Amino acid sequence: MKKTSHALPVILLIGILLFVLSGCSSSHSNEADHSGPKRDSTPKVLSPSAPGKKVYKNNSASIDASHISEGYIMVKYTGGKSKVKLQIAGPDQANYTYLLSKGAGYMAFPLNAGNGSYSLSILENVSGDSYAVALEQTISAKIKDRFLPFLYPNQYVWFTAKSNAVKKGQKLAENTWTDLEVVQNVYNYVTKHVAYDNAKAENVSYGYIPNVDETLKTGKGICFDYAALMTSMLRSQRIPTKLEVGYAGETYHAWISTYVDDKGWVDDIIKFDGKNWQLMDPTLAASNDKESVKKYVNDKNHYVVKFNY
Known part of the structure; x- marks a missing residue:
């Protein structure tokens, strides 16, 4: 999305600043119950079709x-x-x-x-x-099933079983026990390996459609690309995910919400209660230090959802 001036540099991303969930994965892993079998990381890609029945x-x-x-x-x-x-x-x-x-x-x-x-x-x-x-x-x-619209690919979040984003999502989901751990791994990877493309943000045209494999390959993108890439990885891992578009402060922006069965906090930045959708913004995480992200995301007034895909 095109960037605008904002008190907190949410969208003014320059390069990749390592997201500081460092310590989060290890501390969460210590608390997690890993006594049972590991989670099956085999992708499940639902394929929309037009059979002509109606x-x-x-x-x-x-x-x-x-x-x-x-x-x-x-x-x-x-x-x-x-x-x-x-x-x-x-x-x-x-x-x-x-x-x-x-x-x-x-x-x-x-x-x-x-x-x-x-x-x-x-x-x-x-x-x-x-x-x-x-x-x-x-x-x-x-x-x-109320989650199906957020598991299938669609025009804005397009992926297939052959997509590199799906393959990378599988790799990131290996050696995990819960959906929450998968979300953490995907979140950390994208925020570390994708840099915000300021030039693209300044020139993006109306009707822009993300290409998740292109974002993965180039390691660059705008907020829409960050959100679409994470969404494709998580949906292919059977984790319902919404790509949401709206306003972060005064800036038109894209982020994601995801649903997992696990209850708990992830370093106070991503909250899951096992029932409700919560805010999770990969562009924000890639651009700011840990304390700024906490303060901003925890204030839900900063986010106004207009559309979800």
Whole structure:
């Protein structure tokens, strides 16, 4: 996300400052119960598909709603316009806007507001900022598991079983006993090995989509890239994770929330109570010292969630 001035240098990241959960892993490991079997680190990558069992379409676009119960839809644009949007309005009243492109084939989009009615609209640009409806449909979702939208890949968090991010996530999950330990390992790795790309942040275009393997390869990215990389690693390890976009202070920003069954604190920076989503911001951790991160993250007023993916 584009950086702006802020009292605490949350987004003004220059290079990689080692995140100081040092000591956290060892101290937590001493407290953890490692008497049982190790956690299975074999990736489980859910693959969205468009089998055509329930499709709404015309000459411009197709919406495959065959897997509503899995928490996602597939959308394909086949018209001739260069600027096309998909808008999804769910039961939480939030309006999500995605960009579509001709020839891209089906892409997956999450039904992230849970059960209820969703209004889907595919809009084509006619001139300037004016758009016309190419296809619209209302669907009713009954999702069999509330975590599924945050386990599947989607347009903003795309990965497959062959992704290097998935393979790296498996490596980081080896020799762990709990999901919480996996979260720590992934968190520490990303915040140590990805540097904030100031030039990219200044020039990022509207509709930017992260490439998790590119971020892993180059070791550089903006907050969206940090969050997408961590999300892909954790989802492929069966850990439900939300990529959240909103405001950190006055800055438009991206971070993640994750759910694990383990209860407890991780150095007072990431809190899990076994039931609720909590804030975890990998960009913040990569940019600041430990005490600054604690002070900032513990004040939930600093974060205002607008969207989650």
